[in-house]
Every structure is written in structure tokens, then in C-alpha cells.
Amino acid sequence: MQLTDAEKAMLEGGAGPARQKAMQLLVRYAEALGAERFVDTTNVAGVPGSTTPFLSNYYKAEGSSYEVIFSRFDLDSDEVVEVPRMSVHACHLQGGVDPENWRTLGASPLAAELSRSSEIAAAEHGIRILKTCTPYLAGNVPARGEHCAWMESSAVVYCNSVLGARTNTEGRESTSAAMLTGKIPDWGFHREEYRRGSHLIRIDVPVETVMDWGMLGYFVGDAVGERIPVLSGALASPELIHHKHFGAAAASSGGVEMYHLVGMTPEAATLEQAFGGRTPPERLIYGTSERQRTYEILNARGTNTHVDYVMLGCPHAALEQVRQACELLAGRRISANCNLWIFTSRAVRGVADREGYTRIIREAGGHLLTDTCSAIGQAIPPGTKVVALDSAKQAHYLPAIMGIEAWFGSTQDCIDAALTGIWRGRPP
Amino acid sequence: MSATSIVLRGRSVVGGVAEGEALVTRQTISGWGGVNALQGTIIETRHELRGVSFAGKILVFPGAKGSSGWSVVFHTARLAGVAPLALIFNEMTTKVALGAVVMRVPSVTDFDRDPLSVIETGDWVRVDGDRGVVEVRKA
Numbered sequence: 001m002q003l004t005d006a007e008k009a010m011l012e013g014g015a016g017p018a019r020q021k022a023m024q025l026l027v028r029y030a031e032a033l034g035a036e037r038f039v040d041t042t043n044v045a046g047v048p049g050s051t052t053p054f055l056s057n058y059y060k061a062e063g064s065s066y067e068v069i070f071s072r073f074d075l076d077s078d079e080v081v082e083v084p085r086m087s088v089h090a091c092h093l094q095g096g097v098d099p100e101n102w103r104t105l106g107a108s109p110l111a112a113e114l115s116r117s118s119e120i121a122a123a124e125h126g127i128r129i130l131k132t133c134t135p136y137l138a139g140n141v142p143a144r145g146e147h148c149a150w151m152e153s154s155a156v157v158y159c160n161s162v163l164g165a166r167t168n169t170e171g172r173e174s175t176s177a178a179m180l181t182g183k184i185p186d187w188g189f190h191r192e193e194y195r196r197g198s199h200l201i202r203i204d205v206p207v208e209t210v211m212d213w214g215m216l217g218y219f220v221g222d223a224v225g226e227r228i229p230v231l232s233g234a235l236a237s238p239e240l241i242h243h244k245h246f247g248a249a250a251a252s253s254g255g256v257e258m259y260h261l262v263g264m265t266p267e268a269a270t271l272e273q274a275f276g277g278r279t280p281p282e283r284l285i286y287g288t289s290e291r292q293r294t295y296e297i298l299n300a301r302g303t304n305t306h307v308d309y310v311m312l313g314c315p316h317a318a319l320e321q322v323r324q325a326c327e328l329l330a331g332r333r334i335s336a337n338c339n340l341w342i343f344t345s346r347a348v349r350g351v352a353d354r355e356g357y358t359r360i361i362r363e364a365g366g367h368l369l370t371d372t373c374s375a376i377g378q379a380i381p382p383g384t385k386v387v388a389l390d391s392a393k394q395a396h397y398l399p400a401i402m403g404i405e406a407w408f409g410s411t412q413d414c415i416d417a418a419l420t421g422i423w424r425g426r427p428p
Numbered sequence: 429m430s431a432t433s434i435v436l437r438g439r440s441v442v443g444g445v446a447e448g449e450a451l452v453t454r455q456t457i458s459g460w461g462g463v464n465a466l467q468g469t470i471i472e473t474r475h476e477l478r479g480v481s482f483a484g485k486i487l488v489f490p491g492a493k494g495s496s497g498w499s500v501v502f503h504t505a506r507l508a509g510v511a512p513l514a515l516i517f518n519e520m521t522t523k524v525a526l527g528a529v530v531m532r533v534p535s536v537t538d539f540d541r542d543p544l545s546v547i548e549t550g551d552w553v554r555v556d557g558d559r560g561v562v563e564v565r566k567a
Contacts, residue, residue, distance in 0.1 A: 025529070028442075028529045029525060029526050029529050032441045032442060032525040032526070032528055032529050032535070033520065033522065033525045034439065034520070054466070054504065054508075055504075058507055073503065076503070076529070076530045076532075150496075151496040151497075152496055153494065153495050153496050156496065168522040169496045169521070169522055169523060170496060170522060170526070171496055171497070171498060171499035171500065171522070171523065171526040171527070171530075172496075172497070172499060172500045172503075173499055173500075173503070173526060173529075173530050174499075174522070174526050185522075187522070188521075188522060225456065225493065226456075226491065226493065226519060226521060251494070252494060252495075254493060255456070255491075255492070255493035255494060255521065255523070297474075300473075300474075301473065375461060396461075396473075397461040399473060400461060400462070400471050400472055400473045401461055401471070
């Protein structure tokens with residue numbers, strides 16, 4: 001690897017032991033990738049120093065402090081080092097516990113306390129406590145071309161595709177090391193030539209709602225895997241929430257980290273630009289049969305129409321989605337046999353409180369919760385057997401993680417299920 | 429290994445040497461949400477290895493997919509003592525690179541022949557992560 005003098009100095013310990021450990025890890029990682037150098041990054045989003053009961057117990061002999069967890073796990077260091085304040089703009093993504101409503105989530109007092117104490121320590125280390133999978137809805141919106149180091153696959157694909165900033169799908173260890181050093185391997189999506197399309201997908205059916213975009217994303221991820229799809233055809237320009245659900249789904253069924261919508265996203269003014277002047281190597285079609293098949297796959301884990309849990313907010317609900325749910329709920333009451341949990345960021349929750357949305361959801365019998373979701377927090381209402389979801393990403397993960405049945409449909413289908421306790425969703 | 433073993437040459441990802449029984453899948457592996465890190469098993473709903481343990485095996489797979497929690501899941505599997513012995517894969521991504529690094533197991537990619545067409549589950553495999561060489565003895 002080619003290292004700058006400043007990078008060599010960090011590697012040799014000139015910037016202290018924590019930055020030395022961080023550089024050692026980043027060099028191992030860069031060599032694994034085959035990267036030749038680092039880029040400077042100014043915007044890092046990770047889960048630095050977060051403590052779970054497993055990690056806390058594992059490092060118990062050394063006291064399980066923030067520095068112990070950060071050194072041993074985040075930096076993969078064989079010794080515990082003093083951890084200084086982070087060097088660059090750093091934020092904490094989603095966590096496992098809502099700090100106010102952890103009892104509703106069924107979290108243990110221990111998990112709530114671990115989350116609270118690691119949050120205080122993270123803030124003391126200069127890390128912004130956004131606690132969301134949608135940092136771009138909570139005050140962290142990178143500029144076009146900005147080199148970032150982000151975790152959270154749904155945020156990564158949004159960062160690259162919608163904002164035109166540059167990040168790979170980083171992990172906890174690489175983001176924690178980047179927060180201390182401001183360095184990340186110059187590989188993949190940091191490089192211009194890597195960002196060009198691999199598959200041309202022609203859209204032959206209307207794609208308009210969050211449900212439509214989620215299904216399309218799920219199909220695309222399955223079809224292209226780790227590659228870069230370029231979508232053309234009869235597409236109306238999507239809103240932010242459509243991008244959010246499309247990207248999250250494509251990053252779950254496959255590993256999509258960037259996509260282009262011709263004429264809409266920043267690096268695809270034209271088909272030629274999206275493919276970097278090359279002829280599209282692979283061509284696919286998304287029509288009625290592909291859509292039907294995707295709907296069936298997403299509903300493959302649903303047999304019992306008696307729904308006892310409805311979860312919205314994956315990725316974390318935008319204010320607009322909280323408002324939509326409120327419109328469907330206002331003045332009504334959810335079924336006594338069903339729970340409704342809507343997840344969002346603390347930033348959006350603050351506005352929802354002021355708008356009266358939180359109260360409307362509560363009066364209908366639901367909960368507006370923050371920081372986590374059912375999959376991340378492994379938290380569902382006691383006795384849940386069947387969940388209804390409007391997120392293809394959550395439908396991908398939650399049944400496998402919690403061993404429950406799941407229905408996928410529109411936001412309206414889900415709210416209807418919450419009000420009646422019965423799933424009546426239909427394919428589009 | 430015997431003179432009849434098959435040799436694959438690739439690029440070193442993580443150094444070290446390990447040998448053991450191969451566990452092969454033609455499907456990419458999702459870490460967070462696709463693996464139980466404390467048991468070392470695949471849990472993804474539609475995965476051909478659903479319910480199968482990779483603990484102590486030489487894991488042969490196309491690559492990583494899904495959540496950015498990939499490295500944390502396999503890092504945790506290492507701490508829980510249920511990590512694979514080595515990784516052999518085709519498609520390089522940041523997920524699998526970081527996961528291999530923090531799992532600290534010999535790992536090789538970029539082969540001269542597709543390991544998925546040569547290695548089958550149950551074959552005995554020796555992974556030399558320092559030299560990027562994999563030897564396969566058919567079961």
C-alpha cells in the first residue's frame with residue numbers, strides 16, 4: 001500500500017495508541033480488499049462502541065467499559081487503549097433500544113442501561129447520537145461527491161444513488177477506525193469507474209407507491225446481486241420515501257449499493273452516462289409476471305390471516321409516512337387483538353410530537369417508537385405469531401429472525417390489518 | 429496432502445493456514461439477519477444451507493450480501509467459538525473483506541479456477557492464506 005507521511009505516522013503511533021490500532025486495522029482491511037491507498041473521509045456513520053449483553057458479558061473480566069469494547073471489538077485490538085475524541089464528523093446509526101419506551105419493546109433493564117451508558121460515552125467521544133438507519137432524515141446529508149464511510153445498507157444505497165456522495169457498505173470496525181483516523185480504503189464506490197451501471201432494467205408496469213417501489217427493489221436486488229442496476233422505462237420521478245424503500249429492498253434481497261434512474265439520479269442524466277459510455281452488458285424486464293412473482297415471494301411466509309402485530313417504519317419512517325399513518329388512524333381504534341408499532345428517528349419523533357401525530361397514534365392504541373426496529377432490537381409484542389409489514393426489507397428479515405409469519409402489502413393494507421386484526425391485502 | 433489433490437491458486441485476503449472439511453454453497457451469504465452468530469448457523473429463509481452450521485468448516489461461497497452488520501456477525505461468531513476455519517470466495521466486497529479480517533481466519537479469493545465448480549461439501553481442503561493456495565482432496 002502507498003501511505004502518506006501522515007498515515008505512516010499514525011501507523012507508527014505518532015497520533016497515539018488508539019489511532020495506531022485504528023490504522024493497523026484499516027491497513028489489514030485495505031490489503032484484504034486489494035486497495036492501494038486511502039481516501040480522506042469527512043463523514044462517518046457507524047455504531048461505535050455499542051454494547052450488547054453478549055459483548056458486555058464477553059469482556060466482563062476487563063470491566064466492559066466503553067474503551068474496552070471500542071478497543072477490543074471495534075478496533076479488533078489485542079490490548080485496551082485510551083480512546084480519544086473522534087477526529088471527523090461521526091454519527092451513531094440505529095441502536096437496539098428506545099431510551100424512553102424500552103419497556104414497551106420488552107427490553108431488559110440491563111439492555112436499556114447498557115444502551116444509555118454507551119450513548120453517554122459515545123457523545124463524550126464526539127459522536128452525534130442520531131440513532132437511526134436514516135441519517136439523511138436526521139441532519140446528516142452529505143454533499144455530492146463527498147467521501148463517506150457509512151454502515152447500514154439502506155443508508156449506503158441512498159448516499160450513493162440519491163445524494164451522489166461516495167461510500168462503500170462499511171462495517172462497525174471500519175467505521176469506528178475511520179472516525180479516529182479520517183481514512184477509509186480507496187476502493188469500490190470511492191472510484192469513478194466503479195460507479196457505472198451493470199444491468200439495464202426496463203420497467204413495464206406502473207411503479208408509484210411505497211409498496212410498488214419496495215417490490216421493484218426486491219426484484220432488482222434478487223436479479224443483480226452485488227451489481228449496479230440502471231432503471232429506465234415508464235417511471236414517474238420517485239419521492240424521497242420511494243427511494244428509501246426501493247434501495248432498502250434492493251440491498252436486502254441482493255447487495256445493491258448504488259443504482260441509477262435515468263434522467264433522475266445525479267450520475268445518470270442519460271443512459272450513456274449511467275453506463276459510462278459502454279453498451280449495457282445485461283438487460284432485464286420488470287413486468288406484470290415479475291411483479292406478481294415478487295409479491296408471492298414477499299408473502300411466502302404468510303398463511304394465517306389473523307394479524308396480531310403491525311410494524312411500520314423500515315427504514316425509519318419519514319415525517320410524511322407518520323402523517324399518512326395518522327390520516328388512516330385518526331379517530332379510530334386498532335383491534336384489541338393487534339399491536340401497532342411505528343419506528344422512526346428521534347429527530348422525526350420530535351416533529352411528530354409537535355404536530356400531534358404521536359398523540360393520534362397513541363389514542364388509536366399504537367406506539368411511535370425510536371432508535372430501533374423489530375429486526376434490529378429483536379423486539380415484537382409478546383405472543384406475536386403473524387406480523388403485517390409495508391417494508392420489503394423487514395419482510396425479508398423479520399420472519400427469519402423471530403420465527404413468525406409475515407404479510408407484505410401497502411401502508412393502507414397494514415393499517416387496515418391493525419384496525420381489524422385481519423389481513424386483506426391483495427396483489428397489485 | 430496426497431499427490432492426487434487439486435490445487436487452486438488465488439490472491440491472499442487474510443494470511444494463515446487452516447485445513448478441514450468444506451461446506452459449499454452456490455448462494456451468497458447474508459450476515460446480520462441471515463446467520464445466528466452465537467450458534468454459527470445459517471438462518472436466512474430461502475437459503476439452501478438454512479439450519480446448517482459453518483462452525484469449524486472451510487466455508488466455500490460466492491460472496492457476501494445484505495446488511496452492513498456482516499463483519500459484526502462473523503466477528504461475534506469468532507468470539508463465540510463458532511466461526512468457520514477459513515473462507516474461500518469469488519466476489520470481493522467490503523463486507524466479506526472486513527468480515528474475514530476481524531474473524532482472523534485464512535481467506536483466499538480471485539482464483540485461477542472457480543472453487544465452486546471444484547470443491548464439494550465434505551471435501552478435505554487446506555487453505556494457505558499466506559500464499560493464496562488452496563489444496564482440495566475429494567471426499
